Amino acid sequence: MKVLLLYTHPVESSFNAAVHEAALRGLRKAGHSVDDCDLYAEGFQPIVTRAERLAYHDIPENTAPVAEYVARLRAAEAMVIVSPVWNFGFPAMLKGYFDRVFLPGVSFDILDGKVRPILHNIGKLTACMTYGGNRLRAALVGDPPRKLVTRVLRVTIKPGAPVEHLAFYDINRATEPQLRAHLALVERRMAAF
Numbered sequence: 782m783k784v785l786l787l788y789t790h791p792v793e794s795s796f797n798a799a800v801h802e803a804a805l806r807g808l809r810k811a812g813h814s815v816d817d818c819d820l821y822a823e824g825f826q827p828i829v830t831r832a833e834r835l836a837y838h839d840i841p842e843n844t845a846p847v848a849e850y851v852a853r854l855r856a857a858e859a860m861v862i863v864s865p866v867w868n869f870g871f872p873a874m875l876k877g878y879f880d881r882v883f884l885p886g887v888s889f890d891i892l893d894g895k896v897r898p899i900l901h902n903i904g905k906l907t908a909c910m911t912y913g914g915n916r917l918r919a920a921l922v923g924d925p926p927r928k929l930v931t932r933v934l935r936v937t938i939k940p941g942a943p944v945e946h947l948a949f950y951d952i953n954r955a956t957e958p959q960l961r962a963h964l965a966l967v968e969r970r971m972a973a974f
C-alpha cells in the first residue's frame with residue numbers, strides 16, 4: 782500500500798523521533814511504499830492565511846497554496862500519524878496540516894450545507910500518540926486526541942476502514958523497558974499494517 786506517514790516533532794532525539802523510526806522500519810518491513818512526511822523537517826507552514834480563508838470554499842483553487850500536500854494525500858491509500866499530545870490535542874504543526882490540507886473538495890464536500898466526507902482513498906489509519914498524562918487523567922477530560930482519531934478522522938476516510946489509536950500514556954513515569962516495549966509494539970503493528 783502507499784502509506785502517508787505524517788510525523789510531527791521538532792526534536793531529533795525525542796521519543797517521538799524513535800516512534801517515527803520504529804513505524805518506518807515496520808512499514809518498510811511489510812513492503813509498503815511510504816511517503817515519509819516529516820512536517821517540521823519539511824518546514825510546513827501550519828497557519829491558515831487570510832487569502833486561504835477567503836478562498837476556502839473555492840474548489841479547486843483552494844488547494845493551490847498546498848498543492849503538493851494535497852497531491853500526496855490523494856496518492857495515499859493509508860495514513861499513519863506519529864505525534865505527541867500537546868494541550869490534549871494535536872501540536873499546532875499537525876493541527877495546521879489538517880486546517881490547510883483537509884479542504885473542501887479534498888477531505889469533504891458541502892452539499893446543501895451538509896458536510897459529506899470524501900477522503901475515501903484512505904483505507905486504513907493508525908495514530909501513534911504519546912501522552913504525558915496517564916490514561917485516567919486523559920479520560921477525565923474526554924481524551925480529545927483519541928476522539929479526533931477514532932471519531933473525526935474515522936468518518937472522514939473510507940467508510941468501515943480500520944482505525945487504531947496506538948497511544949502511550951504516562952510517558953514521564955515510563956521506565957526504559959516500557960519505552961523499548963512500546964517502540965517494539967509500534968514496529969510490530971506497522972509490520973502487520
Ligand SMILES: Cc1cc2nc3c(=O)[nH]c(=O)nc-3n(C[C@H](O)[C@H](O)[C@H](O)COP(=O)(O)O)c2cc1C
Pocket residue numbers: 790795796797798865866867868869870911912913914915919952
Ligand atoms: C507544549 C506541550 C504541551 C503538552 N500538553 C500535554 C497535555 O495536554 N496532555 C498530556 O498528556 N501531555 C502533554 N504534554 C506532554 C507530552 O505529551 C509529552 O512530553 C510527549 O508525549 C513526550 O514525547 P517526546 O519526548 O517525544 O516529546 C505536553 C508537552 C508539551 C511540550
